[in-house]
Amino acid sequence: MTGSAVEVVRLDVVDSTNAEARRRAEAGASGPLWITARRQTAGRGRRGRAWSSGPGNLAATLLTHTARPPAEAAQSTFVAALAVHELISAFVDPALVRIKWPNDVLLAGHKASGILVESGVQATGGLWLAVGIGVNLVQAPEDVERPATAVARHLRSDLARAPDRDAALDLLIQTFSAWQDRWDQLGFAALRDAWTARAQGLGGPAVARLAHETVEGVAEGLADDGALRLRLPDGSLRLISAGDVFFSTAEA
Numbered sequence: 370m371t372g373s374a375v376e377v378v379r380l381d382v383v384d385s386t387n388a389e390a391r392r393r394a395e396a397g398a399s400g401p402l403w404i405t406a407r408r409q410t411a412g413r414g415r416r417g418r419a420w421s422s423g424p425g426n427l428a429a430t431l432l433t434h435t436a437r438p439p440a441e442a443a444q445s446t447f448v449a450a451l452a453v454h455e456l457i458s459a460f461v462d463p464a465l466v467r468i469k470w471p472n473d474v475l476l477a478g479h480k481a482s483g484i485l486v487e488s489g490v491q492a493t494g495g496l497w498l499a500v501g502i503g504v505n506l507v508q509a510p511e512d513v514e515r516p517a518t519a520v521a522r523h524l525r526s527d528l529a530r531a532p533d534r535d536a537a538l539d540l541l542i543q544t545f546s547a548w549q550d551r552w553d554q555l556g557f558a559a560l561r562d563a564w565t566a567r568a569q570g571l572g573g574p575a576v577a578r579l580a581h582e583t584v585e586g587v588a589e590g591l592a593d594d595g596a597l598r599l600r601l602p603d604g605s606l607r608l609i610s611a612g613d614v615f616f617s618t619a620e621a
Contacts, residue, residue: 375431375542380406386430387487387501394489394497399434405538425507426519427537431500431545434491442488442496444595446472447560448552449484449500452545454567456504457481459540460531461523467569470588470597470614474504475569479518481505502541506531561591570616575599579612588616 383389383406390404409428435442450472457476458466465477474482485501509517521531532540551559565571568590575588577599584607589598596608 390499
């Protein structure tokens, strides 16, 4: 997938770009297609949380098709995290930008982006993927569970303002395409190494809040499938595939 070959649909208002991607996929579209909107009325994040996308911020979803099995296709969340990390790093000091497992991109320790990957079976075979990405370009929501920030608050000194939505989307398409190509050509190991170099909290204590339990240990890094390796106090290894993970060095 190359950035120049991707169609972009620009909407004024939509319930959510992921919901629009799902509707198009269920109607037979397979992409690659980027859907962006000036305003979302029902933006969604992981685990059913609402995602607030204020004026001037980026809300976009890539609708695409894959022949990968579902567990492997889910690794596209790491492609998205690396692409957003690169996008934000183009406008701020890159040392301020880290990734919290699995795909929260942090800016100066606060959340600056949200990523939600959804999928379904396509009638013609394979899966459709909707990779939803929200980036706080100019403002951050105040009424959120975890502290949030925006690119505009941390701009490099040589920049007068944060990028507008269109410029940010153009760059995101480029960065996503580059990381997608790397994944396709070199496999997940290449993503894992790049993600690890940009990760927050590895090697330190972590708490994982799962559906029916909370476990504590030391975050050791990514398993071969993208699960978080959590070393428990008794020395055993727990692989965390889904849940909320909090690190001592990251804002909860």
